[in-house]
Each structure stands twice: as C-alpha cells, then as structure tokens.
Amino acid sequence: MADAAPRRVSLLATSGLTRRYAGLVAVDGVDLTVPEGGVHALIGPNGAGKTTLFNLVSGLVAPSSGNIRFAGADITRLAADRRARLGMARTFQNIRVFGAMTLLENALTGLHPRLTSSLVGIVARLPAFRREERHAVARAREALALVGLASRAEERAAALSYGDQRRLEIARAMAGAPRLLLLDEPAAGMNPAETVALSALIRTIVGTGTTVLLVEHDMHFVMNLSDSVTVLNFGRRIFSGPPAEARADPGVIEAYLGTKVAARLAGR
Amino acid sequence: MEAWLDDLFWTYQNLVVSLGINGLLALSMYVVLAAGQLSLGQAAFMGLGAYSSVLMTLAWGWPFWLVLPASCVAPVAFALAVGGPTLRLSGVYLAIATIGMGEVLRAIYLNVDALGGALGLSGIPEQASPLLIYAVLAAALAVLWLVGRSGLGRAMEAMREDATAAEATGVDVRRMRLGVLVASAVLAGLAGALSAHATDFIGPNDYGFEPAVTILSFALLGGVGSPFGPVLGASVLTLLPEVFRDFANLRLVFNGIVIVLAVLFLPRGLLAWRMPRRAA
Numbered sequence: 001m002a003d004a005a006p007r008r009v010s011l012l013a014t015s016g017l018t019r020r021y022a023g024l025v026a027v028d029g030v031d032l033t034v035p036e037g038g039v040h041a042l043i044g045p046n047g048a049g050k051t052t053l054f055n056l057v058s059g060l061v062a063p064s065s066g067n068i069r070f071a072g073a074d075i076t077r078l079a080a081d082r083r084a085r086l087g088m089a090r091t092f093q094n095i096r097v098f099g100a101m102t103l104l105e106n107a108l109t110g111l112h113p114r115l116t117s118s119l120v121g122i123v124a125r126l127p128a129f130r131r132e133e134r135h136a137v138a139r140a141r142e143a144l145a146l147v148g149l150a151s152r153a154e155e156r157a158a159a160l161s162y163g164d165q166r167r168l169e170i171a172r173a174m175a176g177a178p179r180l181l182l183l184d185e186p187a188a189g190m191n192p193a194e195t196v197a198l199s200a201l202i203r204t205i206v207g208t209g210t211t212v213l214l215v216e217h218d219m220h221f222v223m224n225l226s227d228s229v230t231v232l233n234f235g236r237r238i239f240s241g242p243p244a245e246a247r248a249d250p251g252v253i254e255a256y257l258g259t260k261v262a263a264r265l266a267g268r
Numbered sequence: 269m270e271a272w273l274d275d276l277f278w279t280y281q282n283l284v285v286s287l288g289i290n291g292l293l294a295l296s297m298y299v300v301l302a303a304g305q306l307s308l309g310q311a312a313f314m315g316l317g318a319y320s321s322v323l324m325t326l327a328w329g330w331p332f333w334l335v336l337p338a339s340c341v342a343p344v345a346f347a348l349a350v351g352g353p354t355l356r357l358s359g360v361y362l363a364i365a366t367i368g369m370g371e372v373l374r375a376i377y378l379n380v381d382a383l384g385g386a387l388g389l390s391g392i393p394e395q396a397s398p399l400l401i402y403a404v405l406a407a408a409l410a411v412l413w414l415v416g417r418s419g420l421g422r423a424m425e426a427m428r429e430d431a432t433a434a435e436a437t438g439v440d441v442r443r444m445r446l447g448v449l450v451a452s453a454v455l456a457g458l459a460g461a462l463s464a465h466a467t468d469f470i471g472p473n474d475y476g477f478e479p480a481v482t483i484l485s486f487a488l489l490g491g492v493g494s495p496f497g498p499v500l501g502a503s504v505l506t507l508l509p510e511v512f513r514d515f516a517n518l519r520l521v522f523n524g525i526v527i528v529l530a531v532l533f534l535p536r537g538l539l540a541w542r543m544p545r546r547a548a
C-alpha cells in the first residue's frame with residue numbers, strides 16, 4: 001500500500017488521532033499522511049468522521065488522543081488561528097461565508113494573518129499601513145479572480161448563489177496562499193457544469209503550489225482528480241493509496257456501496 | 269422670568285452634557301457588539317472610571333488633565349481581570365455575568381465609607397466642559413471609524429458573523445475579544461470621569477442594572493453597522509424623554525416601548541447603513 005512508497009517529508013501527518021463523543025468514537029486512531037503537492041482525497045460514507053477529522057486538523061475540535069504534525073512541527077495543541085498562520089486554510093461543508101460583508105472583504109479576511117500594522121499605524125494611517133492594505137486588496141482581488149468572482153467584488157456575499165458561495169469560500173481560503181487547503185465537500189450542491197469548473201479550479205490551485213486535501217462524496221469527481229485516497233469508515237482508516245486501488249479494494253467497496261452490492265460484485 | 273431663564277439654561281446645559289456622555293457610552297457598547305460580544309459591563313466600567321477619577325480629584329488633588337487619562341486605569345484593569353474567565357462565556361450568559369459584576373461593584377460603592385456609601389460623593393469641581401466632552405466623543409468616533417476600515421474592523425465583523433469561521437481564517441478570537449473589552453472599558457471609563465466632573469455628584473445607582481440596559485438600548489436602537497448608529501440611538505433616547513418632559517414618570521416605559529418597536533421593526537437599527545471595511 002501507500003506506506004511502501006518512498007519516504008518524503010509529509011506536509012501533514014496525524015498519528016493515532018482520536019476524537020470521542022458521548023457514546024461514539026467519531027475519529028478512531030487515524031494515521032493520515034499528506035505529502036506536499038497534489039490533490040489528496042478523504043472519502044467514506046456519511047458519518048464516517050471526515051468532517052471531524054478536518055475539524056481536528058484545523059484546530060476547531062480538540063483531539064481525545066493522538067497528535068498532528070504540520071510542516072514538520074507538532075501542532076496538536078495549537079489554536080485554530082495559529083494553524084491558519086502556519087499556512088493552513090479550509091472551507092466548510094455547511095458554507096460559512098461572512099454574508100453581510102462584500103466578496104472583496106470576505107477574501108480580505110483570508111489575508112488576516114499577513115497583516116502586521118499596529119493600532120497606532122492604523123489610526124494614524126501611516127504609509128506602511130496604507131501600503132499593506134493596498135497590497136492586501138490586490139491579493140484579495142487575485143483570489144476572487146482565481147475563482148471567477150472578480151467582477152462581483154463589491155456585492156454582498158449573502159446575495160451569491162450556493163455554488164458561488166462555495167467558490168467565495170475557496171477564494172477566502174486561497175487569499176493567504178496557504179500551503180495546505182482543506183476542502184470539505186466542495187462540490188456539494190453544485191450542478192454538473194459547476195462541478196466540472198470546480199475540478200479545473202482545484203487543478204489550478206494545485207498548480208500554484210498549494211496542497212489540497214478534500215472530502216468528497218462524488219466518487220467520480222475524486223477518482224479523476226486525486227493523487228491519493230484515504231478511506232474512513234466508522235472513524236477508522238480502512239484504506240490509503242492510489243485511487244485506482246481504492247476502487248478495487250473489497251473493504252472500500254463494502255464500506256462505500258454497502259455489503260449487498262459488495263456481495264454481488266464478489267459473486268461475479 | 270429670571271428663574272425661568274435660569275431653568276432653561278440648566279436644562280439645556282444638562283442635555284448637552286448628557287448627549288455627549290451617552291454618545292461615548294453608546295460607543296463603548298458598540299465596540300463589543302460590533303465584535304459579536306453581548307458584554308454588558310459598560311455601566312460598571314463607567315462607575316469605576318467615575319469613582320476612581322473623583323478620588324483622584326478630591327482625595328489626591330490631581331489636575332484634571334491627569335485625572336482624565338488615569339480614569340481609564342481602573343476600568344481597564346477590571347476588564348483584564350474579568351476578561352479571562354468571562355470571555356469563555358457567550359451570548360446571554362456573558363450578559364448575565366457582566367451585569368452581575370456591575371451589581372457587585374455597586375454593592376462595594378454602597379458599603380465603603382470612603383466612597384460615600386448610599387449618599388455617593390459630591391462637591392466635585394465641574395472641570396469637564398461640554399467642549400471637552402464633545403472633543404473626546406469626536407476623537408472616539410474618528411478612531412473607531414479608522415479602525416473599522418482596516419483588518420481589525422474586518423476581523424471584528426467576521427467574528428460577529430461567524431466566530432468559528434473567523435478563527436479558521438486566522439483571527440485570534442480570544443485576543444480580539446479581550447481587546448474590544450479593553451476598548452469598551454476605556455470609552456466607558458472616560459465617560460464616567462467626564463460625567464462625574466460635569467455634574468458635581470455621583471452615586472452608586474448611576475452605574476447599576478438600569479444604566480447597563482439603557483446603554484445597550486442606545487446601540488440596539490441605533491444599529492451597529494457603523495459607530496454612528498449607536499451615537500444616533502443615544503441621541504434619540506436622550507432627547508425623546510426631554511420632549512415629553514411632562515410624562516417624566518413614564519420615561520422608562522417609554523424607553524422600553526422604543527426598544528421593543530426598534531427590535532421588531534428596525535432589526536438593523538435606525539441607521540442600517542453598514543460601513544465599508546477597507547481603507548481607501
């Protein structure tokens with residue numbers, strides 16, 4: 001399996017990562033390794049623990065046990081905003097754009113970790129602050145252009161369609177040029193045309209040097225796009241390797257399609 | 269005739285002072301609401317600013333130019349002390365906890381002889397001119413406007429909209445919450461010192477539950493889309509009771525009705541306009 005591949009320094013590595021909730025283990029001793037570069041998929045049936053794993057990695061949920069390394073540093077106890085500062089960005093399964101703010105302002109919040117002006121600099125409108133703000137606005141516009149929303153920069157985010165809000169979330173996450181981008185079901189609620197455009201967008205993002213880890217339900221989408229796949233079922237990692245192997249793995253088929261279909265496939 | 273003129277002047281003078289002070293208090297409420305915190309310690313901060321400034325003036329004989337900035341020290345220290353534990357709370361729990369702290373302080377003012385007990389402290393020299401009060405209000409408005417149009421303003425609005433998403437984009441939510449609480453303490457502390465030195469008397473009941481709710485209503489009525497909303501709300505709620513002076517007894521009822529109507533029909537306040545969030 002993937003473990004046999006030549007060892008490279010991984011961008012993200014969890015080991016024994018576990019999160020318990022009353023009465024269930026949402027994430028159960030998961031070892032996940034994401035090398036730098038490329039698209040990596042995290043798949044599994046509903047309730048498998050994919051979103052919880054994203055929340056653990058991005059620091060919004062504290063682990064019950066296990067640890068997380070990012071870019072060579074142990075970040076297990078780091079707050080979410082510190083992880084963002086280290087170059088980790090994410091989107092949410094249930095869209096969380098800042099609805100009252102304009103698209104440009106949304107994208108600008110993604111640059112927050114890069115702003116260094118002091119209160120005095122801000123109030124006095126010192127040249128350094130003005131320069132920083134101009135630079136940030138330019139970067140935010142680039143991020144909107146990346147997702148194809150540049151022409152709507154001054155509109156309120158709440159006015160966007162569902163699919164456009166998803167793309168705005170990606171722009172917000174990409175504005176700060178993160179090393180790792182976590183996408184939680186980015187194609188959910190998108191029509192087929194939008195999904196195709198999303199695939200192209202993710203390829204473009206990878207081209208900029210950002211590593212993508214995505215959760216997705218649409219198997220077809222994942223298989224065509226990903227360099228590696230990790231499969232979760234009931235909180236446990238049941239597979240990790242290239243997408244073609246995942247498709248052929250009996251355990252994955254069983255988890256994904258249900259035992260009935262697996263039995264039928266096995267019978268053929 | 270002369271008494272009537274005198275009366276008119278006094279009414280006018282008090283009103284001018286109240287408008288300025290209440291504007292500052294509304295801004296003190298604004299900074300926390302704008303960052304999504306329902307922290308109701310503004311009256312308590314004001315009381316600390318008022319009592320500490322009066323002690324500096326009466327007991328220590330400090331000049332007012334020194335008293336005014338120093339009046340922020342006690343409120344800020346209090347904000348930092350209570351900030352840690354209370355900011356873990358949110359929504360209505362934070363509101364209740366901060367109102368509770370105000371009541372504790374009120375009990376202290378009532379029971380410490382050096383603070384005048386129920387009688388309060390009087391004979392305060394009237395060193396805060398309306399001009400000074402409005403200068404402080406204008407400066408506060410300008411600072412909040414400039415801060416609002418920067419990364420800090422965006423971080424505050426992002427927190428108000430969705431604190432979790434804000435954190436994930438790199439906003440240090442805890443630090444920001446403490447920051448806005450300190451800013452709120454500074455503004456309310458200044459308002460306390462200015463009002464104490466504009467009216468010659470302070471008492472423990474000026475800073476209890478009722479003022480806390482009144483200050484909240486300034487911001488609710490005006491709206492928190494920009495710092496101008498709360499100041500407008502404060503002006504309306506300060507002026508209206510004067511217009512209906514003959515019904516002074518009904519003042520609280522009247523305030524209550526205004527608040528209910530505003531919440532029902534003007535959810536974004538009288539001034540629904542939302543300020544832009546970037547510089548130039």
Ligand SMILES: Nc1ncnc2c1ncn2[C@@H]1O[C@H](COP(=O)(O)OP(=O)(O)O)[C@@H](O)[C@H]1O
Nearest residue numbers: 021022026044045046047048049050051052053
């Ligand atoms: N905050 C929570 N409290 C209790 N149970 C939770 C919580 N969050 C997630 N779970 C449970 O953990 C399991 C995994 O959920 P989730 O990570 O959202 O799955 P997925 O994203 O793979 O569909 C589910 O059974 C879910 O109900």
Ligand SMILES: [Mg+2]
Nearest residue numbers: 050051052093
């Ligand atoms: Mg999920």
